[in-house]
Amino acid sequence: MVTCIWHASTRDEIKGLKAGSSCCEAATASYNNKAHSLTITVSGNIRAGGSNMPPSAATKVGHTPPDGGWGWAVVFGSFISIGFSYAFPKSLTIYFKEIQEYFSVSYSEIAWLSSVMLASMYAGGPVSSVLVNRFGSRPVVMVGGLMVSAGMVLASFGQTIMHLYLCVGVIGGLGLALNLQPALTIIGTYFKVKRPMANGLAMAGSPVILFTLAPLNQFLFDSFGWRGSFLILGAIVLNCCVAGALMRPVNSNTQPKIELPERNRAAAVEAAASDTSEQSADLLTGENQDESKRQGCLHTFIDLSLFKHRGFLIYLIGNVVMFFGFFAPVVFMAPYAKHQGIDEYSAAFLLSIFALVDMFVRPATGFIGNTKWIRPRIQYFFSFAVSFNGVCHLLCPLLPGYTGLVVYAVIFGFGFGMVCALLFEVLMDLVGAHRFSSAVGLVTIIECGPVLLGPPLSGALVDIYGEYKYMYYACGVIMLVPGIYFFIMHYFNYKKLDEEQRQSVAVGLRPCEEAVKLKMSQDGNSAHETDG
Amino acid sequence: MSASWKQILFQILLLVSCRYINTKTPGPTPPPLVPITSLPTDERSVILEGESHTEKVELLNPVNLALACTWTGNQNKQPNITGFWRKDGDEVENSQVTVQLEGDQYKLKRVFSIVSEESLGSYSCVFGSEEAKIEFVLAAPQIGEVRDKPIVSYVGDSGVIACKMDETKPKPITWNWYKANGTDKEQIFAVAEPPRHVIKNEERKTKLVVYNLTEADGGLYYCGAVYAISTTMSHVELKVISFQEPLKPFIAILIEVIVLVAGILLYERCQSKKDYTAGNGTIEQTNTMTQGENNGPEEGSSVRQRKV
Numbered sequence: 001m002v003t004c005i006w007h008a009s010t011r012d013e014i015k016g017l018k019a020g021s022s023c024c025e026a027a028t029a030s031y032n033n034k035a036h037s038l039t040i041t042v043s044g045n046i047r048a049g050g051s052n053m054p055p056s057a058a059t060k061v062g063h064t065p066p067d068g069g070w071g072w073a074v075v076f077g078s079f080i081s082i083g084f085s086y087a088f089p090k091s092l093t094i095y096f097k098e099i100q101e102y103f104s105v106s107y108s109e110i111a112w113l114s115s116v117m118l119a120s121m122y123a124g125g126p127v128s129s130v131l132v133n134r135f136g137s138r139p140v141v142m143v144g145g146l147m148v149s150a151g152m153v154l155a156s157f158g159q160t161i162m163h164l165y166l167c168v169g170v171i172g173g174l175g176l177a178l179n180l181q182p183a184l185t186i187i188g189t190y191f192k193v194k195r196p197m198a199n200g201l202a203m204a205g206s207p208v209i210l211f212t213l214a215p216l217n218q219f220l221f222d223s224f225g226w227r228g229s230f231l232i233l234g235a236i237v238l239n240c241c242v243a244g245a246l247m248r249p250v251n252s253n254t255q256p257k258i259e260l261p262e263r264n265r266a267a268a269v270e271a272a273a274s275d276t277s278e279q280s281a282d283l284l285t286g287e288n289q290d291e292s293k294r295q296g297c298l299h300t301f302i303d304l305s306l307f308k309h310r311g312f313l314i315y316l317i318g319n320v321v322m323f324f325g326f327f328a329p330v331v332f333m334a335p336y337a338k339h340q341g342i343d344e345y346s347a348a349f350l351l352s353i354f355a356l357v358d359m360f361v362r363p364a365t366g367f368i369g370n371t372k373w374i375r376p377r378i379q380y381f382f383s384f385a386v387s388f389n390g391v392c393h394l395l396c397p398l399l400p401g402y403t404g405l406v407v408y409a410v411i412f413g414f415g416f417g418m419v420c421a422l423l424f425e426v427l428m429d430l431v432g433a434h435r436f437s438s439a440v441g442l443v444t445i446i447e448c449g450p451v452l453l454g455p456p457l458s459g460a461l462v463d464i465y466g467e468y469k470y471m472y473y474a475c476g477v478i479m480l481v482p483g484i485y486f487f488i489m490h491y492f493n494y495k496k497l498d499e500e501q502r503q504s505v506a507v508g509l510r511p512c513e514e515a516v517k518l519k520m521s522q523d524g525n526s527a528h529e530t531d532g
Numbered sequence: 533m534s535a536s537w538k539q540i541l542f543q544i545l546l547l548v549s550c551r552y553i554n555t556k557t558p559g560p561t562p563p564p565l566v567p568i569t570s571l572p573t574d575e576r577s578v579i580l581e582g583e584s585h586t587e588k589v590e591l592l593n594p595v596n597l598a599l600a601c602t603w604t605g606n607q608n609k610q611p612n613i614t615g616f617w618r619k620d621g622d623e624v625e626n627s628q629v630t631v632q633l634e635g636d637q638y639k640l641k642r643v644f645s646i647v648s649e650e651s652l653g654s655y656s657c658v659f660g661s662e663e664a665k666i667e668f669v670l671a672a673p674q675i676g677e678v679r680d681k682p683i684v685s686y687v688g689d690s691g692v693i694a695c696k697m698d699e700t701k702p703k704p705i706t707w708n709w710y711k712a713n714g715t716d717k718e719q720i721f722a723v724a725e726p727p728r729h730v731i732k733n734e735e736r737k738t739k740l741v742v743y744n745l746t747e748a749d750g751g752l753y754y755c756g757a758v759y760a761i762s763t764t765m766s767h768v769e770l771k772v773i774s775f776q777e778p779l780k781p782f783i784a785i786l787i788e789v790i791v792l793v794a795g796i797l798l799y800e801r802c803q804s805k806k807d808y809t810a811g812n813g814t815i816e817q818t819n820t821m822t823q824g825e826n827n828g829p830e831e832g833s834s835v836r837q838r839k840v
Contacts, residue, residue: 098683101739102692225684228778235785242789245796 071190077246081183083205085176089117091213095226120173122448128181129441137182141244144178152234188433200366200421207359303438311430314489318482323450325478328458336468357413365421382426383486385418390480397469571596586667593760600641601657601666615640618656649762672759673701675766682769695755697736704757707738712752
C-alpha cells in the first residue's frame with residue numbers, strides 16, 4: 001500500500017485536486033473536517049498488497065458491477081440465448097433427410113443449409129457488436145429472437161431449397177448472431193468478481209438446450225412433418241425474446257453503490273486499483289488514443305483499436321489456429337465409431353455421453369476459474385484447457401474397442417467443456433468489459449473461416465487416407481500448438497502488464513504532487529473557511 | 533390268265549396309292565412339350581449336426597432348385613431311416629423315401645421347379661419321425677428398411693414416399709406402387725394430365741409423388757420390387773393433416789412468450805418505481821454526508837469516459 005497525504009486548506013482546493021489530476025480521482029478521499037485536511041489514499045496492485053483481481057481487468061463501465069441479485073436472472077437469460085445460438089443449427093439436422101427427399105436434392109446441398117446458418121451467425125458478429133454498442137443488449141436480443149422466429153415461420157411455407165437457404169440460413173443465422181453477442185456482453189456488465197462462474201453457467205446453455213431440442217425435434221417431426229415442425233420451432237425460438245426481456249440494462253434500475261460499509265469500500269478500492277492499471281496503460285499509450293479518435297466514424301461503431309491491443313492479438317491468433325481442429329472431432333465421433341464396427345445406437349449414445357459430461361464441466365470450470373488461485377492467472381487455465389484437448393485427440397486413436405471410445409468421449413467432454421466455458425471469459429479478462437462487445441464481434445467474424453473450413457478439411461483427410469487416426473493426430477497437433485503458444489505468450493504478457501502497472505503507479509503519483517504544490521503556493525495566503 | 537395279272541397289278545397299284553394315302557391323312561396333333569429342361573438349375577445343400585436348421589435362399593428368376601439335406605445322425609445310427617419333404621407345412625406327395633446310412637451320414641435330395649410366387653415358401657426335409665429337420669426358406673430379395681412411422685404431409689401440399697432396396701441385394705426389374713383400398717391393393721398408374729401421381733424409378737430406389745393432397749389420399753401405400761420370380765412388397769403410411777394442426781401449439785407458445793415478456797417488463801417497472809421513491813430519500817442523505825467520497829469516483833469516471 002502506498003499512501004500519500006496532501007493537505008489542502010479549502011474545499012475548493014480539494015475539488016480542484018479531484019477534477020484536475022488524473023490519478024487522484026482513482027483514490028478514495030476522506031475529508032477531515034476539523035483538521036481541514038484531506039487524505040488521499042492510492043493503493044497500487046503491487047504483490048505486497050495482494051489482490052484477488054487479475055492485473056489486466058478493467059471495468060471502465062462507469063459503475064460497479066452488482067455481482068449478484070438480478071445478475072443471476074440475467075445469467076439465466078444468457079443461458080437460454082447462448083443455448084439457442086449454438087444448439088439450434090445442430091438440432092436441425094434431424095429434418096435433413098426428409099427435406100432432401102421432398103426437394104429432390106443431394107446430401108451436400110442440404111448440408112449447405114447448416115453451413116449457411118453457421119456462416120451467417122459468425123459473420124453477423126460485427127453487426128451485432130455495433131448494435132449492442134449503440135442500443136444495449138436487451139433490444140438486440142429481442143430483435144434477434146423475432147428474426148429467427150420469422151425466418152423459421154417463412155421457411156415452413158418454402159417451395160424451393162433456395163427459399164430455405166434464405167429463411168433458415170441467412171435470416172435465422174443473423175438472428176442467432178444478434179442473440180449470441182449481447183448475451184455474452186451483458187454478463188461482463190453485471191459481474192466482475194464472480195464473472196468466470198457466471199460465464200461458465202451461461203455457456204452451459206449450449207449442451208443443455210441441445211439435449212432438450214434433439215428429442216423434441218424428433219417428436220415434432222414424427223407428429224407434424226418438417227413444415228409443421230418449422231412452424232412450431234419458430235414459436236419455441238421466440239423464448240429468446242423472453243431471455244432478452246430479462247436482460248435489464250445495469251444502470252437503469254440500480255443506484256450507484258455507496259461505499260458506506262467497510263466491505264464495499266475494499267471492493268471499490270480494488271476496482272479503483274485495477275482501473276488505475278488500465279488507465280496507466282492509457283497514459284503510456286496516450287498517443288494511441290489520439291489516433292483512435294481520428295479514425296472517426298467507424299470508431300464510434302466498433303473499436304478497431306483493438307487490433308493494437310496485445311492481449312487481443314494473442315487471443316485472436318491462437319484461436320484462429322485452434323478452431324481448425326476444434327469442432328471436427330465432434331462431427332466425426334459417430335462416423336468414427338461406426339467405422340470401428342459399432343452399431344448406430346451405441347455411436348449416438350457416445351455423443352450423448354459427451355454432451356452430458358460437457359453440461360456439468362462448464363459450470364464446474366467457471367467455479368474453478370473463480371477461485372483465488374486461478375482467477376489472477378486465468379489465461380494459464382485456458383492454455384491448459386486447450387493443450388488438454390490436443391493431448392486428448394493425440395491419444396484417442398490408441399484406445400481400443402467400445403470402452404476405449406467411451407473413455408475418450410468422457411475425456412473429450414471435459415476438454416471441450418473447459419475450453420467453451422473459458423472462451424469468452426478470457427477475452428473479457430484481456431480487453432475489459434467495456435470493449436468486449438467490439439472484441440467479440442471481430443473475433444467471431446475472423447473465426448468464421450476456420451470454423452467452417454475445419455470439418456470439411458478433416459473430412460478430406462479421412463477420405464485421402466481412408467482412416468480416421470490421421471485426422472485425430474492432425475486435430476491433436478492443431479490444438480496442442482496454440483495451447484503451448486498461449487502459455488508462452490501469456491507468460492510474457494503477464495510480466496509486461498505487471499511492469500506497466502508498477503510504472504503507472506509511480507507515474508501517477510508525480511503529477512499529483514506537482515499539482516498540489518502549485519495549488520498550495522497559489523492559495524498560501526487565503527483565509528481558512530469554516531465548514532458548517 | 534390276264535385277269536389274275538390285272539388283279540395283281542391292281543393290288544400293287546392299290547398298295548402304292550394306299551401308302552401315299554396313309555401318309556397324307558392327318559393324325560392327331562401331338563401335345564406341345566413342356567420345356568422342363570430349359571430352366572436353369574441350382575443347388576442348395578445343408579449339413580445338419582443338431583436337430584434343426586433354417587436356411588434362407590434368395591431367388592431372382594425361375595429355376596430348378598435341387599435341395600440337398602445331409603444329416604450326421606444321432607446316437608443310435610440305424611442303417612435305414614425314412615425321410616420326406618414338406619412344403620409350407622403340407623407333406624409333398626410321393627416324397628417319402630428310405631435313406632441308407634452312407635459313410636456315417638444320411639443324404640436326402642430332391643429337385644423342385646420354382647417358377648412362380650406359389651412355388652416360393654418354406655421347404656423342409658424331415659428325417660425319421662421329426663428327429664431332424666432342415667428348413668429352406670425360398671423368397672425373392674426383401675426390402676430391408678421398412679419405415680414404421682408415417683410420413684406426415686399437408687392438405688394441398690405434395691407428399692413424397694420413397695422405397696429403397698439395399699445396395700447388397702440385386703436390383704429389381706422395375707417398381708410398382710399400390711394403394712390400400714380396404715383389404716385390396718390397387719395399383720397406381722402415373723396419369724399424364726392432370727399430374728396427380730408421379731413415379732420416379734431409379735434402379736434401387738423409387739419415389740412416389742402425390743400432388744394436391746386431400747384427406748382421402750392418406751393411408752397405406754405399398755411399393756413392390758418386381759423380380760422375374762415374384763414381387764416383394766413393403767409398406768409406408770402417409771398421413772395427411774390440415775394446417776390447423778401445428779398452428780395450435782404455435783399459438784399456445786406465442787401466448788406464453790407474450791405473457792412472460794409482459795410479466796417481466798411490468799415487474800421491472802414496478803420495482804424501479806419502488807426503488808426510485810425509496811432511493812430519493814436516501815440519496816439526499818448520503819449526498820450530504822459522503823459527498824467527497826461519492827462525487828470523486830463518479831466525476832472521475834465521467835472524465836474518463838470523455839477521454840475514450
